[in-house]
Amino acid sequence: MRYVLVADDDLLWRMLGPTPLGGEQPIYVVPRPALAARITRRGGRALAGDLSAERVYRRAFVSGQEAAVVAVPGARRARVLAALRKAAPAAPVVVVADEGDPTPGGDVTVLSPTVLAERVVEPALERALTHARVDRLRAHFERAERVLIMIQDDPDPDAIASALALKVVLGRTRGGATIGTFGTVGRPENRAMTRILDIDVERIAPTAVRDYDRVAMVDAQPAFFEEAFGEIDLVIDHHPAEAPVRARLKDVRPSYGATSTILTEYLRAVDVKVSPRLATALLYGIKADTLALERGATRADMDAFAFLHGLANHGALRRIERPELPPAVLDLLAEAITRRRLVDGVLFAHLGPMPYRELAAQFADLLLQVEGADWTVVSGAIESELHISVRNVGHDRAAGDVVRQAFGDLGRAGGHRAMAKAVIQQRDWPADDVAATISARFLRALRGGRGRTGA
Numbered sequence: 236m237r238y239v240l241v242a243d244d245d246l247l248w249r250m251l252g253p254t255p256l257g258g259e260q261p262i263y264v265v266p267r268p269a270l271a272a273r274i275t276r277r278g279g280r281a282l283a284g285d286l287s288a289e290r291v292y293r294r295a296f297v298s299g300q301e302a303a304v305v306a307v308p309g310a311r312r313a314r315v316l317a318a319l320r321k322a323a324p325a326a327p328v329v330v331v332a333d334e335g336d337p338t339p340g341g342d343v344t345v346l347s348p349t350v351l352a353e354r355v356v357e358p359a360l361e362r363a364l365t366h367a368r369v370d371r372l373r374a375h376f377e378r379a380e381r382v383l384i385m386i387q388d389d390p391d392p393d394a395i396a397s398a399l400a401l402k403v404v405l406g407r408t409r410g411g412a413t414i415g416t417f418g419t420v421g422r423p424e425n426r427a428m429t430r431i432l433d434i435d436v437e438r439i440a441p442t443a444v445r446d447y448d449r450v451a452m453v454d455a456q457p458a459f460f461e462e463a464f465g466e467i468d469l470v471i472d473h474h475p476a477e478a479p480v481r482a483r484l485k486d487v488r489p490s491y492g493a494t495s496t497i498l499t500e501y502l503r504a505v506d507v508k509v510s511p512r513l514a515t516a517l518l519y520g521i522k523a524d525t526l527a528l529e530r531g532a533t534r535a536d537m538d539a540f541a542f543l544h545g546l547a548n549h550g551a552l553r554r555i556e557r558p559e560l561p562p563a564v565l566d567l568l569a570e571a572i573t574r575r576r577l578v579d580g581v582l583f584a585h586l587g588p589m590p591y592r593e594l595a596a597q598f599a600d601l602l603l604q605v606e607g608a609d610w611t612v613v614s615g616a617i618e619s620e621l622h623i624s625v626r627n628v629g630h631d632r633a634a635g636d637v638v639r640q641a642f643g644d645l646g647r648a649g650g651h652r653a654m655a656k657a658v659i660q661q662r663d664w665p666a667d668d669v670a671a672t673i674s675a676r677f678l679r680a681l682r683g684g685r686g687r688t689g690a
């Protein structure tokens with residue numbers, strides 16, 4: 236589609252230049268031959284003629300279906316539109332007009348200069364600012380031999396993806412920088428992510444931090460760690476700052492739904508090629524942190540999401556999001572299903588000893604598909620701890636509140652609206668019949684009882 240750009244000065248030419256629009260170079264229609272000559276000299280296409288006469292438009296429109304943009308001020312605009320319409324009655328027309336201008340009437344779309352600035356000038360400015368920011372951080376990390384990119388203790392997809400993206404932004408692919416955590420990647424989806432996308436997350440000791448020349452932190456801030464950090468080199472995060480962020484360079488944007496969105500903007504601003512592997516990681520990071528754009532996602536998150544969606548490997552993403560159950564746990568699941576109890580819409584299942592700590596959460600997700608189960612409460616023991624995972628399908632009581640009320644006096648308990656968990660030391664557990672005690676306490680809390688007295 237070719238565009239016909241009608242203006243009585245060089246405003247449109249200055250803004251848009253000779254760059255193709257809609258796949259073809261646009262043609263400028265201007266009143267002064269000198270301006271048309273200047274546009275042609277600079278590589279554009281232009282026609283000069285009386286903008287209020289039909290003739291110039293007969294030359295500009297070839298098919299009559301070209302889209303026209305008209306940027307001519309108020310008084311002369313009506314005559315310009317009338318002449319244009321005679322030559323190309325079917326052409327879609329966009330008029331650039333001030334908010335106060337009289338409506339041009341007829342079959343045209345009006346675009347205010349403010350909107351033009353918001354859609355064209357602001358994104359370009361933001362991109363330029365981001366470009367400058369990336370240049371600064373590249374310069375800061377350029378000479379470092381050993382670079383550490385720290386993420387939280389139980390790294391989530393947003394953190395893992397952001398760390399991988401920062402490596403790419405800094406031009407330090409495999410081996411050039413360590414993605415480090417003091418903890419381990421726990422949840423099965425997150426383990427699947429690192430395995431399927433081949434991302435190395437290294438467990439490091441707090442004392443090892445000083446072995447690195449440069450330390451960056453993504454999706455977290457130094458104050459979030461129990462271990463003391465001195466001033467580090469870089470923090471990129473979307474959590475609100477709880478304490479002044481001690482870093483030479485920092486980019487903290489609490490309005491963003493995911494740190495992956497910030498890194499996606501970095502990659503786009505400097506035109507780094509985003510591989511399917513990196514796009515998949517970042518897309519999953521944004522999905523996980525915003526519950527697929529349903530929670531706390533902004534315009535920026537949606538833009539990044541749309542950009543990454545076109546580049547990601549969706550087969551890999553499906554395999555990550557539906558983690559496989561190791562065959563060894565199927566017997567456990569079979570037993571749990573046999574011993575399940577469904578009471579007032581709450582499905583209880585106790586696994587007994589379980590092979591890894593995320594299994595209770597995995598089964599709680601799975602069993603929520605059972606008809607009639609508005610809640611699932613799945614428990615299991617590992618090492619010295621009892622883990623209780625709770626899910627609901629949407630309820631007027633938040634899962635986190637109910638779990639805190641039911642088990643808060645015994646150990647760590649809490650969570651969000653739809654998912655929560657409690658972790659209790661077995662020695663603090665008040666009774667022998669674990670399954671019966673869990674259901675009694677949970678139901679009492681759910682029905683509004685205080686759940687504080689022992690079993």
Ligand SMILES: [Mn+2]
Nearest residue numbers: 393454494524
């Ligand atoms: Mn995050």
